[in-house]
Amino acid sequence: KIVNKILFVDKVTHKITVFDGNYDDYKTKAAQIRARRAAKIADEERRIKHLSDFVARANAASPTNHSIKKAGHTRAAQLQKILAHRTQRDVEYKRVKMDLTPLRDGARFPIMVDNLWFRYPGKKLLYRNLSFHITGGERFLIVGENGAGKSTLLKLIMGFLTPERGTIDINPKTDIAYYAQEQEQLDLNKTVMENVETPEYTDLQLRAALANFLFFDMDVFKRVGTLSPGERARVALCKLLLKRANMLILDEPTNHLDPETQMIIGDNFRDFPGTIIVVSHNPEFVEQIGITRMLVLPAGRIEDYDHEKLEYYYSVNSEK
Known part of the structure; x- marks a missing residue:
């Protein structure tokens, strides 16, 4: 629009x-x-x-x-x-379905947030008595206007920030893989392949996984520092899924991705059998991965997912 x-x-x-x-x-x-x-x-x-x-x-x-x-x-x-x-043909690559099964089952309630208060020094409160729980296997969306504390809440869950009051209890059976907008988990001096290497996978399996994120042939040997922001995002998202965690926490995972790539990448997360907490301004991606509930900030209100409500929240935010 x-x-x-x-x-x-x-x-x-x-x-x-x-x-x-x-x-x-x-x-x-x-x-x-x-x-x-x-x-x-x-x-x-x-x-x-x-x-x-x-x-x-x-x-x-x-x-x-x-x-x-x-x-x-x-x-x-x-x-x-x-x-x-003759007319040039698209180069077609076969993408192999990834094994996204977590290494272990998660808890029934992997995260419990109780009476959470938080503010940055010298700033107004972002949350006052914020309470909610995450149910295992659900797709949980955090939505709200800019500055409402969506990304901050993810950092609190990850332990990067400390609450002023209240508690965030993470069940011991919860294995979290976290995607940050800044992609600081990547080593810019290493190649695409080196960034996703893990002992649990062979080189052939890693190349197959990277193909699901549109890295083919010699692409996997490019140094990450030479890649575009969108390509780096794809490396980080692939690395995330290869961790075989039972919970994914995603902060704007489709930023820097063109719409066609978003749809391809979204297929991988739609098939993920664990729990997902996501902050996203992309309604197509949200629909694709099957969001079940929403936390609306700054109100702190939990709502069942509703497409029309989400479109309203996005439209209000875009007008501010």
């Missing part, structure tokens, strides 16, 4: 196409372009098969059958012309 022009860089042709309109307009027009391209490729494949079959029959014909031999040479020339100028 915000943009009125989109520049699309084609990953196959590397050409830039300008689309007028918003993102919904772009999706419609881009789908039409993909459909026309697919139809053109299908027609080319049909002609290639037809000419290839004819040339094969001509080559197998008797040497004395001059007419078929001549026709075979003509068709072979036509075939070479089509092959030389």
Whole structure:
């Protein structure tokens, strides 16, 4: 609803196409372009098969059958012309389903927050008597206006900050993997592969996992410091899932990711069998992973997930 022009860089042709309109307009027009391209490729494949079959029959014909031999040479020339100028194909990579099973089962109530108070020095209170619990296996969204303390709450749960009052009890059976917006868990001097290495996985398994996050072939040997913010985010998210924790805490996991990549990455988290706590301004990602409940800040109110309510909260926040 915000943009009125989109520049699309084609990953196959590397050409830039300008689309007028918003993102919904772009999706419609881009789908039409993909459909026309697919139809053109299908027609080319049909002609290639037809000419290839004819040339094969001509080559197998008797040497004395001059007419078929001549026709075979003509068709072979036509075939070479089509092959030389055919529409570029997308490089298709097979993504392997990751084993996301946690190393151990989590607790029925992995996190209990009771009468939590917190403020930064010299600032107003972010939470006063905030209480809630997390149920094992649920998808829990923290939503609220900017500055309401969404990311701060995640840092309190992780123990990076200390409450002014109240308690945060984490069940001993809770194994947490945490994704921070800053991606400080990455070593910029190491390669993509080195950043995700862990003794529990072979190199082949790691490459398969990285393929699920769109790192193929020689991509895995790039130094992380040379990557774009979006590519670094994909490395960090892959590393997160490879920890095989039973709880994921995600702070804006789709920041820096383009919409198509968000959908691919979201599939991995949708299949995760453990518990997820997430802060996200991305309604598509929230829908995709199957949010069950929401904590609305600063009110501290717990609500069952409702798409229309969430759209309202997002719209109010974007207007401020």
